[in-house]
Amino acid sequence: xxxxxxxxxxxxxxxxxxxxxxxxxxxxxxxxxxxxxxxxxxxxxxxxxxxxxxxxxxxxxxxxxxxxxxxxxxxxxxxxxxxxxxxxxxxxxxxxxxxxxxxxxxxxxxxxxxxxxxxxxxxxxxxxxxxxxxxxxxxxxxxxxxxxxxxxxxxxxxxxxxxxxxxxxxxxxxxxxxxxxxxxxxxxxxxxxxxxxxxxxxxxxxxxxxxxxxxxxxxxxxxxxxxxxxxxxxxxxxxxxxxxxxxxxxxxxxxxxxxxxxxxxxxxxxxxxxxxxxxxxxxxx
Amino acid sequence: xxxxxxxxxxxxxxxxxxxxxxxxxxxxxxxxxxxxxxxxxxxxxxxxxxxxxxxxxxxxxxxxxxxxxxxxxxxxxxxxxxxxxxxxxxxxxxxxxxxxxxxxxxxxxxxxxxxxxxxxxxxxxxxxxxxxxxxxxxxxxxxxxxxxxxxxxxxxxxxxxxxxxxxxxxxxxxxxxxxxxxxxxxxxxxxxxxxxxxxxxxxxxxxxxxxxxxxxxxxxxxxxxxxxxxxxxxxxxxxxxxxxxxxxxxxxxxxxxxx
Numbered sequence: 001x002x003x004x005x006x007x008x009x010x011x012x013x014x015x016x017x018x019x020x021x022x023x024x025x026x027x028x029x030x031x032x033x034x035x036x037x038x039x040x041x042x043x044x045x046x047x048x049x050x051x052x053x054x055x056x057x058x059x060x061x062x063x064x065x066x067x068x069x070x071x072x073x074x075x076x077x078x079x080x081x082x083x084x085x086x087x088x089x090x091x092x093x094x095x096x097x098x099x100x101x102x103x104x105x106x107x108x109x110x111x112x113x114x115x116x117x118x119x120x121x122x123x124x125x126x127x128x129x130x131x132x133x134x135x136x137x138x139x140x141x142x143x144x145x146x147x148x149x150x151x152x153x154x155x156x157x158x159x160x161x162x163x164x165x166x167x168x169x170x171x172x173x174x175x176x177x178x179x180x181x182x183x184x185x186x187x188x189x190x191x192x193x194x195x196x197x198x199x200x201x202x203x204x205x206x207x208x209x210x211x212x213x214x215x216x217x218x219x220x221x222x223x224x225x226x227x228x229x230x231x232x233x234x235x236x237x238x239x240x241x242x243x244x245x246x247x248x249x250x251x252x253x254x255x256x257x258x259x260x261x262x263x264x265x266x267x268x269x270x271x272x273x274x275x276x277x278x279x280x281x282x283x284x285x
Numbered sequence: 286x287x288x289x290x291x292x293x294x295x296x297x298x299x300x301x302x303x304x305x306x307x308x309x310x311x312x313x314x315x316x317x318x319x320x321x322x323x324x325x326x327x328x329x330x331x332x333x334x335x336x337x338x339x340x341x342x343x344x345x346x347x348x349x350x351x352x353x354x355x356x357x358x359x360x361x362x363x364x365x366x367x368x369x370x371x372x373x374x375x376x377x378x379x380x381x382x383x384x385x386x387x388x389x390x391x392x393x394x395x396x397x398x399x400x401x402x403x404x405x406x407x408x409x410x411x412x413x414x415x416x417x418x419x420x421x422x423x424x425x426x427x428x429x430x431x432x433x434x435x436x437x438x439x440x441x442x443x444x445x446x447x448x449x450x451x452x453x454x455x456x457x458x459x460x461x462x463x464x465x466x467x468x469x470x471x472x473x474x475x476x477x478x479x480x481x482x483x484x485x486x487x488x489x490x491x492x493x494x495x496x497x498x499x500x501x502x503x504x505x506x507x508x509x510x511x512x513x514x515x516x517x518x519x520x521x522x523x524x525x526x527x528x529x530x531x532x533x534x535x536x537x538x539x540x541x542x543x544x
Contacts, residue, residue, distance in 0.1 A: 026336045026337070026350075026351050027336055028336070028356075052413075072413060073411050074411050077312070077348065077350065081410075085408075090408055101412070102412070103412040103414065103415070103417060104365070104369065104412065104413050105414060108366040112366045123369075124374055124417070124420065124421060126416060127458040128443065128454070128460065129416045129444060130397075130444070131397075131416065131444065149459065178353065179337050179351045179355070180337060180362070181337070181365045239348070239352065
């Protein structure tokens, strides 16, 4: 059964230094508030897994939480580069980071395999690509029935997955809808799973076949309205495209990035205080 | 009507999508061209985005690959794993529509690094969905602006394979799809030459010279025997494109040129 906890307590209890952590959400429902809380609590040596690192991992990497990154597309969507990711890869700041690079199809299949309890995923991929030359974990397997050579990649089985969703009920059953990305697979692939939600309700009123994660498959549910900002929560708020653009100059230099993290993340007690500080800064502009 | 070279590129790319084709769309220029096709010559084109929407019909261009409007206007939204497993690998994609940071003469694509992988000069975003789209879509179209930094003699990294080393490379690699059948730029259209599969210029946009194209290509670009002149954008095409860009700019709070 999932415990209904504060985000502070859930991160403290379920995210340990050195863990492999997947904070998933494909453009939609990115668990930003949880990323902030991991930075606030100074978690370190994490292996971060995520198809699209996005701003959330730019922040975690720049704040020094990550030892390794497993990913398949690392940009600021619609804007440009993730400057903190690039600085870590190109100039080892704030420290060297190991990268393990895949394609989207590979990582999506790897989460499916992880949720399926399998050690590896098989897919038709990578023939002619240089990625297997730089990622020794991309191997091949021969089909025992047809002889076709296919790609084999290790499944993703994180110590802890964090996702954001629209609703939970009071028992901790979770409902999400819209663009689902790999959230369900990432949740079921992990040993522990934290879900932050927009609201907690008496009855999910979930349509048949809706994407519901049962409470007994989760570790903790945390009420964090707005917790996916600057990404969006379908039915609640839209993507804050201006924040994605504003992030570019913030993250461009080490000094402006560190000042932002110190002020907005380390300098706030929780996501509610962060939101208030961000809102007052936007009003001042 | 007068038009820009970027508009010519988008229009020329949109014309390549036949009505009814099932198209796996990359974000940015491919998404713009594919939606222009849907709004003009190919109303029944099916647009699939890797985030999960199938049959998306957005009224404005998405800024990200998973914008909410893609989901709201789609026939159905499926998990990302399903997009790659059932719909792409399952052999249901007619056209993969890709952008690129760099391409070579065989339509191989680099979106990973410039320079050495382990000590990169420039770290690019990486693969995303492109390697398997390039492998498994029945055909691939590539759209990008032409310059000798983007059209290079030798790629530092092949992220997504085109025609490999040319000739029957794809067959030897066991790739199911036909590979790239067109590269559409702001100067011209290139198509693979029969046999060698080297991209040669088959159509030059109005007002562009062969010298301009050669200067903007990092290899000794060749021209087909019967090079066409691309038909200039029609008023209908230009109006549809400009309306789409204006709606997008208004929705995202951008200047019209940024859309």
